[in-house]
Amino acid sequence: MKKLAFPQLASIVAILLYTLLLSCKSGEKLYNKGRYDEAVNAFVKKLQRKPQDATAARLLPEAYRQAQGMREDRVNSYLRSNDDLKWEHVRNEYRSLQSLYTAIHSSPAALKVVQPKDYRDAITGAQENAAEIRYNRGMDLLEKGDKASAREAYDEFGAALQLIPNYRDTKQRRDEAFQLGVVNVAVSQIEVRSTYFQFSADQFRDYLIRNLQQRNINQFVQFYDERVVKNANLYPDEYIELRFFDFVVGQTYVDRIERDVSKEIIVGTTKDTTGKEINLYKTVKATLYITKKTVVSKGLLDYRITNTNNWQVLRTDRIPGSYTWLNQYGTFKGDERALSDEDKRLMGGVDMAPPPPTELFMEFTRPIYDVLARDLQSFYSRI
Structure with a gap:
């Protein structure tokens, strides 16, 4: 075992003495400030470390008496009140007193100077x-x-x-x-005017229901597919009706643009009459032929929440959504040096086919879904 040098040992002893002195002073300060529970615990800790400490032994009984009297006064005050939940407050007071009982019993020296009261039966009754x-x-x-x-x-x-x-x-x-x-909410099937998009609309609805269920917006709100409700003979309390209104998928616009561009470029250098070197400039030109194909898909979703007991409409709204697919490409005639960096990026492109209509449908409904999910979460979180 490594022996401590005298300076190290002296330092440790000094720290311990300072800690003991500080503990005693802290207990007295807490006692003088009327913080009797904390004072009791401070004096108990002091007696655990130094059982012969006269100050802690002298002040502990009084600190406990004050703490006990203060909390029992609160108990009596609660019992005289008309508060329905007074017994919970009473229990909390008894628990605090029982913690003092436990603390004092942890120190034989503390038990010699004070006999705390056991409040276990009182806690049970409360x-x-x-x-x-x-x-x-x-x-x-x-x-x-x-x-x-x-x-x-x-x-x-x-x-x-x-x-x-x-x-x-x-x-x-x-x-x-x-x-x-529990409020049982049925989400309707979504009818669309074109059977071609019915599968995509069903996907939209199915994903919405799963998301609402997984979010656990409110433990007292349960969402069901309308088909599940019918098959299980459940009676929903509320009904969310969904309907896509006035939607267009794949509306195509083709614009062909012809544009002249020019740029001054440095083609060399020369010297002026003083011998100073100067740049020689030349204007280069080109004509751009750009094809811009835009495919627009957009629509509106109507939703309405109805109380099925009295058919009162609880909420209704219309949510717009849109998606634009864009493809640009072009060619040019003339001097390539006249083209800007953006112009160069358009050159050499190809005429691409847009995504299939079902994909366009899902894209324009994506922002609708986000707004609808937020609306429903806000509405049902308040129930």
Whole structure:
């Protein structure tokens, strides 16, 4: 084992003494500031390290008495109040007192000067009362029979289980509240005027439903394909109707442009009368023949959310979307040096066929999908 040099040993001893002194002073400061729980813990730690410390032994009983009195006063205040959830506050106070009990029992020296009270039975009683209150609130809400109250009941039963797991039949009641509180939403099939695009429209709808389900926007909202609802004999609470309106796919425009270009270039150098070298310039020219093919696809999606119980329209909107495919190519006559870099990029291109109509359909609906998904997430997150 390596021996410490005297300066190192002295330094370590000095640090330990300073820490002990600081701990004692910290406990006194906390006590003088009325932070009695923290003072108790500080004095206990001091007695764990130095069981004979007179200051900690003298102040610990008083700090504990003050902490106990302060928290029991709060308990009595809560018990006199009309707050439905007072037993949860009472439990928290008892828990704080029990933590002091545990801390003091961790130090034999601390136990010699103070005998803390065991609050385990008090905590158990408070938890049982608190759980009963939460349970009864949940049952009262369930009896109202509406979805909003059922969702509140679900939270109440959840709070009861947090207090006492397996309390009575709370799990069963919470499941019942969840089922009553859920909003089942059916998403309609999308009808388009051309059967050629029906498959693409179905893909749009299917992807939307999967995305809404995976996002888990709200635990109380469940999305279904309209076909699933019919086959399972489910009765949806809300119905999202989707319809593509006034769409055009593959509208083609061809523009042929003829454009003259010119540029001054340096062709050499010469000297002036003073002998200074100067550049010689020449203007070069060319004619560009550019073909620009533009294929435009665009349309509108109407959507409407309806409450199926009273057929009230909850939300309606129309979302535009568009996609433009562009191909440009060209040739030129004349001096290539007259062309700009952008002009050169157009030269030598070829006439390309646009994507197939089904792909164009998916492209113009992509921005529609993004807006629709955000709208539905915003709408259903507030339920």
